[in-house]
Structures are given as structure tokens and as C-alpha cells.
Amino acid sequence: MARPVKRRSPHLAPPAVLVMIYAGFILLGTLALKLPLAAALPVTWSDAAFTATSAVTVTGLAVVDTGSVFTVFGQAVIMFLIQLGGLGLMTFAVLILSMFGLPVGFTHRLYLREDLNQTSATDLLALTRMILRVVLLCEIAGAALLALVFVPEFGWAEGLWQAAFHAVSAFNNAGFALFPDSLSRWVGNPIVNVTVPLLFILGGLGFTVAADIRRVRRWRRYSLHTKLMLVGTGALLFWSMLTFAIMEWNNPATLGALDWPDRLWASWFQGATTRTAGFNTVEIGELADGTTLVFMTLMVIGAGSTSTGGGIKVTTFIVLILATLAFFKQRASINVYGRELGMDQVMKVLALAMVSVLLILFALFVLLLFHEGEFLDLAFETVSAFGTVGLSRGVTGDFDTAGRIVIMAIMFAGRVGPLTLGFLLATRKPGRIAYPAGTVYLG
16 A cells, blocks of 8 residues: 655745745844833834834834934844844854754755855855854954044943944944934044944955955955955945045035035045945935935945845946946957856846836835825935935935835845845746747847
């Protein structure tokens, strides 16, 4: 008599599991922020949910003032959620398993591969341990330097706490600050203007770049990804700082009211923070329209893969440029630094860019349906939420429940990744029929 065949229960794909994990931590964060000891002032469920979503997605958009509304316990919850979201929830889980000596199975490695945006599941544990060392080193060093500013001004206890909170927020590109004007009061302070940007630049480069730099000390031996990230990040930093300085130098509401040394510091800080970090030392709502458009472009580009930042990623932007140049030069392949990029990578970049544009446009359309306001302000808010940046022109607190839901959804999509969501929604079936080639006239 034949034994009945047991049907295996279907397993969720790694992207689906990651979406559920991120959503679960947002729910837990919402519950924690609603506890009586978490807030000094009344906080609604909408306030708590929005703050938890912004923290887990390391965005930094806020509907209430973090420093005055939440107690130290509430701020600690926010900092923990920022650390989880920036480090990567699966990365954090694997680190915990490793600390307790528990085995990390193949399924966990698949989830970790998706969380770190890797193409291979090998050497992930070594990368995870390296990530922990980099995070601890950068955050401790950043907190120590910021303490030199905060402790003399606020005392030992409050100063050390603020230094630790802003170091974690900066390295994870979260943009949460404990002051209603972000870091504007230190617009000309050299320590703040060097430490905070260095933290979010290091966090935004990506952990694979950090691992490559730590392992290899010569430029020629760096991976193609590392070379593109270093060159792209440097070029974007220079371009954003220069354009901001030129366009805002005489604006009396931003740089025009500052002495020229402070103008240089502010230009450097805002040029560096715009792509992912979300801190500000000038009033973002007073920027010229042209500067606002430049900022929106930078927020869409974002940081690096496997980093704490968002956006379509620097390497995606570079590959799009290289593909465009290859087309105009009538080249059938894309070659850079002695390497050829495969067509699968180009297709992935095109898919990511298209999904990202559609997400932004759809979210902006829905937001315009539910909220009245200046188009530029709402567009800026939408792009900031997608890029998990956190910069705002001052309209975040004006959103009603529907508007908050839209911003929360786009923050979540921006952090989980448009391509991951695309994989979730796509039904992949093997092709059984081959068709003859066809021609479509383009342009």
C-alpha cells in the first residue's frame, strides 16, 4: 500500500518575510511609543505609528517634536528602532543568533542576503560581523566627538545622551534630532559640521564598500562596486555643495544671513546631508525653487547599496548614465574600469528606476487628493519620504490621517526597496513558448 505523500507547506519568499518583519517592528514600536512612560505630552496612535515608521525606515520625518514630546525612554525606543532599521533587521537577528552560539540556517542566510541586497549567500556571516564592528566603532567615535559640544552646553547626563542619540541617528542616516530646528544652532560649529556629515557619509557608502576597503588597501584591487561608489559619492558631494552655495549664497532666509565662514560650513553640511541623512542647519522651507529641485534630485539618488540610506542608490544612477552614454556612442556593451556590466544588471537598474518613479508619482497623486497645499511642498515631502531622507519644508505636521498613511506607505516602500516590492508583486513563470523577434519604433 503506497504511503500518502505529505505536501510541504509553501514557504514565503525572503522579500515577503522581510516586509513582514519590518511591519512587525513598526507595530511593536508604535505600541512602545504609546506607553505612558514614553511621552511627556499626549501622543495619539497616529503620532506613534508615524514616528515608529519613520524610525524603522530611518527617514526622520516627524509629526511631533522628538525632544520635547517624548521622554528619555521614548527617545531610547526611537533610537533602538533607528538602529534596527539602519543595521538591517535580519542582520541584527543573525548577530543575536551568533552571540548565543545558535546555528544560522540556509533560510536565514537567504533572508539576510535579501536584507543586505547581496547576490550570493556565501560569506554573509563574516560580512555581518564586520558590519557590527564598523557600526560600533563609528557610533562610539561620533558620540565621543559630539560630547565635546553637547556636554559643556547641557551637562554630563543630558549632553552624553544627546551625543549618543545624534551619533546613532547620523550614522544610520535617520535625521532624527532632539531639537525643533534640527542642528541649526550649530551652523558654524566645526565639530558638529565635521562629525555628523562624516557619520552619515560613512553609513551611506555601504557595508560592502567598508569591507572592501578594510580587506584591500590598493585602488586597483577594489571591486567595481567600491570604485563606482567612491567616485560617485565624491562627485555628488562636490556638485551638491557647490550648487547649494551658488544658488543660496545671497538668499537672506538661508545663507545670506550668515557670515561667510558659516556659509561655507552650511553649504558643506547641506550638500552632504541631502541625499539621505535629513539633518539641516538652514531653514529648508526657505530654499529657492531651483535649490529645492536640486535637493529632490539628490534625494531620489540616495546613498549606496547595503547602506543605512535610501533612494535608488548611487550605483543605480551611475549605471543609468553609463547606459545612456553607451547608447549615444552606439556601443553594444557597458565597460567601466576594465569591467563589462551584464545586461541583467542594466535591466535591474531600469526596473528599479521605473518602479521608483511610478511609486513617487502615484504617492504624490494620492497625497494631492487628500491634502491641500503647495505642490512643491508636497512633492518635496513625497520624494523625501521615498528616499528615507527626512528633510521637510514644514508641512509634515499638517497632514491629516489620510496624508500620514500615504507618507508612511512611501517611507516603508522606500526602505524595503522598490525592487523587492516588485519581486513580491510579480508572478514569475518559466516561458514555454519562444516567439520571433519583433521591432518597435522608439523615440
